[in-house]
Amino acid sequence: MAGRxxxxxxxxxxxxxxxxxxxxxxxxxxxxxxxxxGWRAAFDALGSAQNLGALRNTLIVGCAVTAVAVAxxxxxxxAVERRPLRERRLLRLxxxxxxxTPEFVLGFSWSRAYGPAGFTDRYLxxxxxxxxxxxxxxxxLSAHALPLAYLVVAxxxxxxPVGQLERAAHASGAGTLTVLRxxxxxxxxxxxxxxxxxVFVTCVNSFAIPEVLGTPAGFSTMSxxxxxxxxxxxxxxxxxxxxxxxxxMAALVLVVIGAxxxxxxxxxxxxxxxxxTSTPSAVARxxxxxxxxxxxxxxxxxxxxxxxxxxVLAADAITRAPGLSPAPSHWTLANFSAAMAGETVPxxxxxxxxxxxxxxxxxxxxxxxxxxxPRVRGPLGTAVTLAYAIPGSALAVGVLIAYGRWxxxxxxxxxxxxxxxxxxxxxRPVAAAAARLDPALTRAARASxxxxxxxxxxxxxxxxxxxxxxxxALVLIxxxxxxxxxxxxxxxxxxxxxxxxxxxxxxxxxxxTSALALVLGIPPLLAGLALAHGRRTAAAxxxxxxxxxxxxxPVTAGTA
Amino acid sequence: xxxxxTPSSCRPSTRGRARHAALLALLAxxxxxxxxxxxxxxxxxxxxxxxxxxxxxxxxxxxTSVTQNTVDSVVAGFKSVHxxxxxxxxxxxxxxxxxRLAADERTGGVRADxxxxxxxxxxxxxxxxxxxxxxxxxxxxxxxTQYETNxxxxxxxxxVVIVARKGLTPLPxxxxxxxxxxxxxxxxxxxxxxxxxxLAALGYFATAxxxxxxxxxxxxxxxAVQVATVPEVVTDVAQGRYELGITLDSEVRTAAAxxxxxxxxxxxxxxxxxxxxxxxxxxxxRVAAADAFLDYVLSxxxxxxxxxxxWQPVLPGIxxxxxPAGVVPVSADWPSLFGQQKxxxxxxxxxxxx
Numbered sequence: 050m051a052g053r054x055x056x057x058x059x060x061x062x063x064x065x066x067x068x069x070x071x072x073x074x075x076x077x078x079x080x081x082x083x084x085x086x087g088w089r090a091a092f093d094a095l096g097s098a099q100n101l102g103a104l105r106n107t108l109i110v111g112c113a114v115t116a117v118a119v120a121x122x123x124x125x126x127x128a129v130e131r132r133p134l135r136e137r138r139l140l141r142l143x144x145x146x147x148x149x150t151p152e153f154v155l156g157f158s159w160s161r162a163y164g165p166a167g168f169t170d171r172y173l174x175x176x177x178x179x180x181x182x183x184x185x186x187x188x189x190l191s192a193h194a195l196p197l198a199y200l201v202v203a204x205x206x207x208x209x210p211v212g213q214l215e216r217a218a219h220a221s222g223a224g225t226l227t228v229l230r231x232x233x234x235x236x237x238x239x240x241x242x243x244x245x246x247x248v249f250v251t252c253v254n255s256f257a258i259p260e261v262l263g264t265p266a267g268f269s270t271m272s273x274x275x276x277x278x279x280x281x282x283x284x285x286x287x288x289x290x291x292x293x294x295x296x297x298m299a300a301l302v303l304v305v306i307g308a309x310x311x312x313x314x315x316x317x318x319x320x321x322x323x324x325x326t327s328t329p330s331a332v333a334r335x336x337x338x339x340x341x342x343x344x345x346x347x348x349x350x351x352x353x354x355x356x357x358x359x360x361v362l363a364a365d366a367i368t369r370a371p372g373l374s375p376a377p378s379h380w381t382l383a384n385f386s387a388a389m390a391g392e393t394v395p396x397x398x399x400x401x402x403x404x405x406x407x408x409x410x411x412x413x414x415x416x417x418x419x420x421x422x423p424r425v426r427g428p429l430g431t432a433v434t435l436a437y438a439i440p441g442s443a444l445a446v447g448v449l450i451a452y453g454r455w456x457x458x459x460x461x462x463x464x465x466x467x468x469x470x471x472x473x474x475x476x477r478p479v480a481a482a483a484a485r486l487d488p489a490l491t492r493a494a495r496a497s498x499x500x501x502x503x504x505x506x507x508x509x510x511x512x513x514x515x516x517x518x519x520x521x522a523l524v525l526i527x528x529x530x531x532x533x534x535x536x537x538x539x540x541x542x543x544x545x546x547x548x549x550x551x552x553x554x555x556x557x558x559x560x561x562t563s564a565l566a567l568v569l570g571i572p573p574l575l576a577g578l579a580l581a582h583g584r585r586t587a588a589a590x591x592x593x594x595x596x597x598x599x600x601x602x603p604v605t606a607g608t609a
Numbered sequence: 610x611x612x613x614x615t616p617s618s619c620r621p622s623t624r625g626r627a628r629h630a631a632l633l634a635l636l637a638x639x640x641x642x643x644x645x646x647x648x649x650x651x652x653x654x655x656x657x658x659x660x661x662x663x664x665x666x667x668x669x670x671x672x673t674s675v676t677q678n679t680v681d682s683v684v685a686g687f688k689s690v691h692x693x694x695x696x697x698x699x700x701x702x703x704x705x706x707x708x709r710l711a712a713d714e715r716t717g718g719v720r721a722d723x724x725x726x727x728x729x730x731x732x733x734x735x736x737x738x739x740x741x742x743x744x745x746x747x748x749x750x751x752x753x754t755q756y757e758t759n760x761x762x763x764x765x766x767x768x769v770v771i772v773a774r775k776g777l778t779p780l781p782x783x784x785x786x787x788x789x790x791x792x793x794x795x796x797x798x799x800x801x802x803x804x805x806x807x808l809a810a811l812g813y814f815a816t817a818x819x820x821x822x823x824x825x826x827x828x829x830x831x832x833a834v835q836v837a838t839v840p841e842v843v844t845d846v847a848q849g850r851y852e853l854g855i856t857l858d859s860e861v862r863t864a865a866a867x868x869x870x871x872x873x874x875x876x877x878x879x880x881x882x883x884x885x886x887x888x889x890x891x892x893x894x895r896v897a898a899a900d901a902f903l904d905y906v907l908s909x910x911x912x913x914x915x916x917x918x919x920w921q922p923v924l925p926g927i928x929x930x931x932x933p934a935g936v937v938p939v940s941a942d943w944p945s946l947f948g949q950q951k952x953x954x955x956x957x958x959x960x961x962x963x
Contacts, residue, residue: 099962166850265834267961280704280802283711283738284951370867372774372847379868391677392700453716540709541670541699541720552701555803555837557844 053422053501060420064429067414071469072436075447076299082450083292094290095297103274104297110186110259110270111252117191118248122198123241125350127233128343129199130206140343141203142581143351148196149577150355151530153547154570156261157554157562158358159189161365168361171374182266189258192354194251198244205240239313246309250302254440256533261554271298275442276536292450295443302438359570365563384560393549393565399460400546404528407467408521411475414468415520418476419483419513420505430480437473441533444470449538460543466534471527475520482516519580526576530569666693667898672710672721674703674805675885676859679918680725686914687905696902702838703731703805710740722893723902725885727805729761729943730812730950732886736760737948745889746900749907751924758944761886764906766921766929768858768938769810769881772846775870777853783877784820787828787853794832795852799839801957806839806857809883811953813941825960835961847871859919862930875936882938884923 083091094100129140147155162168163177164185170176179185206212211233218228234241256272263269269277271294278291364375366384373379418429448466456462486509494504532547539548550569554562673680680700688694699709703726713719719740726732735741741760748757756763771787773780781787787796799807814820834851836842842854843861847869858880861873887906889899905911912922921929932938946953 099958164850166845166848171849265836267835269962277704277802279708279711281707281951281954283707283714283734288711288715370847370864370869371844372849372864372869372871391681449712450715453712457717458720540712541672542697552705555702555841557838557841559844559848 056420056501056505057422057425060417060422061425061429064414064417064421067417067468068429068432068436071465071472072432072439072444074451075444075469076296076439078451079292079296079299079443079447082289083296085289091289091293094286095293097290099269099274100290100294103269103271103294106183106268107253107270107272107298107301109183110190111249113187114190114194114252115245115249117187118194119198119241119245121191122195122244122248123202123237125195125343125347126199126202126206128339129347130203131212131339132343136344138581140347141199142577143347144199145196145577146351146355146574147192148194149526149573150193150359150570151257151532151547151573152193152255153257153261153530153532153550153554154362154566155193155355155358156189156258157566158362158570159185160261161559161563162358162361168364181262182268183263185262186259186268186270189262190252190255192350193255193258194248195350197247197251201244201247202237202240205237209236211236242309242313246306249305250438253298253302254438254442254533256442256536257551260551271295271301272440272442272533275446279537292446295440295446298440299443302440303435306435306438355574359567362563362566362570365559366567368560371557371559381560384564387558388553388561388564388568392544393546395542396544396546396549397568399543400529403460403464403467403545404525406464407471407528408475408525410464410468411472411524412479412517412521414472415476415479416513416517419479426480426483430476433476434473436469437471439470441466441470441531442537445534445537448534458540458542460539460545463535463538463543463545466538467524467528467531470534471524471531474523474527478516478520478523479513482513486512522576522580526573530573666695667691667895667901668695669722669893669895669898669902670697670699670720671723671725671902672699672701672706673725674701674706674727675725676918679915679920682914682918683906683911686911687902690905690910691901694898702803703727703808704800704803707731710735719890719892721890722895722899723887723889725764725887725906727767727885728809728883729756729758729886730808730946731805732761732888733758733943733947734950736888740890740892741888742891742893745896746903749904749924751926752907753923756884756886756923756943758886760888762888762903762907763884763923764887765885765912765915765923766938767806767883767885768921768932769806769813769855769883770858770861771874771876772843772854772856772861772871773874774846774849774852775872780874781853781876782874784814784824786876787833787855788824788831790831792831792853794834796828796831796833797836797842797845797851797854798828798833798961799842799855800835800837800961802954804838806883807855808950808954809941810855810881811957812943812946812949813881813883813939815953815956816941816946817939822956822960825957829960843869843871859930862919875933879937879939880932882940883943885920 125144129137129144132140150158159177160167160180164170164180165176167176177185177188180188214232214236215228218232223231254272255270256276259268259270259273260276263273275291275295275298278287278294282288282291367380367382368375369379369381369383415433418433419426421429445466448462448469452462452465456465490508490512491504494508495501499507530547531545532551535545535548536551539545544552546565546569550562550565553565671680671684677700680698684696684698687696699706699721701709706724706726710719710721710724713721724732724735724741726735732741736758743759745760746762748754748762753763771781771784779791781789781792786792801808801811811825814824815822836845839856840860842851842856843864845851846854847864853874858873861871864871865873887903889896889903893899907924909924909927912924912927916922916927916929919930
């Protein structure tokens with residue numbers, strides 16, 4: 050089959066070329082600038098108190114959030130995934146709410162809700178101690194990342210006979226703790242480690258929450274340091290130092306991912322997720338505590354982490370001026386019109402155009418990876434995931450150096466960064482669907498006389514279409530509120546919506562910022578609802594026909 | 610695990626053609642999006658050619674850290690004087706403009722024709738890098754010459770003052786009072802790496818007798834907190850997060866007029882006056898348009914607009930916002946501070962950095 054080989058080779062060339070251009074070249078350029086004066090000078094520059102402090106802060110935040118989010122996320126998954134199907138879906142959405150809320154919106158609304166002079170402080174005289182500072186960053190990021198850990202563990206619960214084995218152990222007289230220690234945790238070792246790596250990478254990548262909650266306390270992480278250092282980057286020394294910090298960030302996550310990979314034994318992805326071998330909810334224990342504890346805790350979490358802050362945002366958005374109470378006499382819609390003045394509407398259109406372009410491009414790029422055939426597909430998929438792990442700040446600075454001069458005054462440079470960073474989001478569903486396709490179909494089509502292209506279009510594409518759409522939707526959601534990379538790459542006439550919101554927040558315009566944050570935050574939540582609904586209908590269809598399902602698409606991460 | 614393929618989809622019939630059409634539509638869509646994204650760059654060549662034809666309306670790109678409503682009003686005035694003029698405005702904090710210029714220089718050169726800044730120290734730093742053109746226009750009569758340098762023209766005066774939350778007693782009287790233990794943890798200051806006026810205030814205190822960098826040391830040990838920008842200081846005080854802050858008079862007036870519980874304190878020895886300079890870049894290929902914009906900003910029409918949006922104009926005879934009787938502004942010897950911006954920031958960040 051010479052035709053097939055040629056197609057596969059071509060696809061491999063395209064995919065590898067894209068990876069090199071979107072992730073490789075930026076990193077190489079970053080290294081080139083960092084080491085312009087030699088590696089020795091780069092290391093010396095890195096050793097400044099400020100840089101070491103940021104590295105230390107990043108590690109502290111990363112480790113603490115990983116511990117909290119994975120422990121709580123796994124506990125929540127173990128409790129919720131045993132509930133009956135209908136209740137499980139509602140609870141899942143409640144858990145996912147803080148992940149669907151853009152990071153900036155979460156950080157800003159938390160500071161307005163629970164911070165000093167925030168709503169709970171003014172009206173209940175309680176505030177979250179240390180919200181502005183490391184404690185607050187850790188708590189807020191934990192809430193943002195907990196759903197990630199939850200999703201990873203939940204996906205693995207669907208494919209492992211955890212429930213049956215636990216019941217067997219209980220029946221044999223083992224206590225709850227013994228079961229947890231000897232059955233549950235060993236069975237979940239792999240997903241827990243995978244979740245830990247994912248959460249850690251998300252923390253290092255995180256920019257908006259440390260920027261909003263850390264700046265007033267003078268607490269900087271590596272991503273906020275890169276952003277702040279850009280202000281001083283006219284100085285070539287400062288710029289080299291910035292490149293060195295960015296490179297260190299990238300190295301840090303790649304080391305963690307690499308280590309996780311070694312421990313997990315090779316590039317194990319969630320591609321086995323389609324194999325549903327058990328429905329753990331079927332025979333749940335029915336004690337009252339087991340019924341009500343997850344309900345109460347999950348509802349409290351969603352209220353505290355997402356619902357209350359969003360209500361506070363809404364109150365701020367309709368209040369005339371900062372410092373006034375949200376009483377009806379102070380209500381106004383002026384903040385919305387002020388928010389929509391100037392650059393906002395063009396920025397909104399630009400963000401949507403960029404997100405739409407990324408949502409079309411990325412599934413196409415993923416098709417190229419899938420078309421390389423089963424053997425090359427795996428390693429390429431791993432490389433795509435690694436590109437996702439590169440922190441947004443580092444990737445953006447690299448893209449700026451590598452491609453800045455060719456995209457003068459154009460938002461296309463932001464699209465390049467999105468394509469590299471968000472590729473993995475669009476790729477995962479497509480790869481999972483491709484792994485489930487039966488190669489016999491293509492063979493049958495070819496045997497019936499179809500050419501390779503016709504056979505692919507007839508036998509392969511229909512099987513991939515839902516996954517392509519799901520991948521595109523994920524990319525659309527996350528690209529439309531991306532902040533970390535846009536805030537570094539925007540220029541005159543190329544602001545994205547999230548950049549406009551950040552600038553307004555830094556100018557202290559609480560009302561318009563809140564109004565825009567709502568514009569930024571509500572659509573992803575609605576999209577989440579829609580996706581959940583879509584999945585429900587898919588699952589319903591699945592119950593009647595025996596089609597493979599894309600039920601366990603891992604929503605991999607928030608990037609704004 | 611079999612993917613089901615319905616028999617109809619194996620037939621390369623009408624459905625295949627339909628899908629083909631869909632693909633074409635998708636590609637067309639993508640091309641449109643790409644065109645939309647790059648619209649900015651595609652308009653530039655045509656704008657470039659305009660400078661050749663002197664009759665064409667002026668078109669320019671302006672980088673500025675001046676307050677949005679002031680920029681909007683002045684640009685609107687410029688357009689009414691030059692019908693058909695187009696001005697691409699990149700408005701951001703001084704820090705973000707520094708970052709923009711640095712990125713521009715690494716990616717093919719500065720794209721602004723005019724830079725309108727907040728403070729003389731940042732603008733002089735651009736001049737020292739060779740980014741600004743010497744003597745682009747003849748200085749209009751009446752513009753105070755003591756502020757003029759080779760490249761910079763003053764456009765308005767800004768006063769750095771103290772903002773206090775309404776009802777705070779006792780109110781501070783002098784700048785030094787902000788280090789009083791009575792206000793421990795209650796003072797917000799703007800970030801001089803982000804806000805030009807904060808950099809100017811840093812320059813004033815660093816060289817003023819009786820203050821020096823130890824003033825910031827004392828602020829820090831009294832629990833003063835650094836926030837990002839000058840307006841954010843006012844917002845945080847209005848919301849009650851802090852009781853006092855260092856900010857600009859105009860920002861406090863605007864917030865108070867909207868109903869926020871804040872007031873201006875004019876501290877002794879005086880509010881810190883700084884001038885907001887404007888300059889033409891050396892990179893501009895639209896010299897006539899850039900010069901026309903400078904001429905306009907220094908005209909009495911634009912100066913009135915500057916006054917109407919809350920700032921003290923530089924042209925004599927145009928009244929700005931009132932200053933209480935007896936208040937005498939203080940100022941730094943700006944030229945003596947030129948070249949020291951980086952050192953000042955480093956000393957400051959050793960105190961207020963992370």
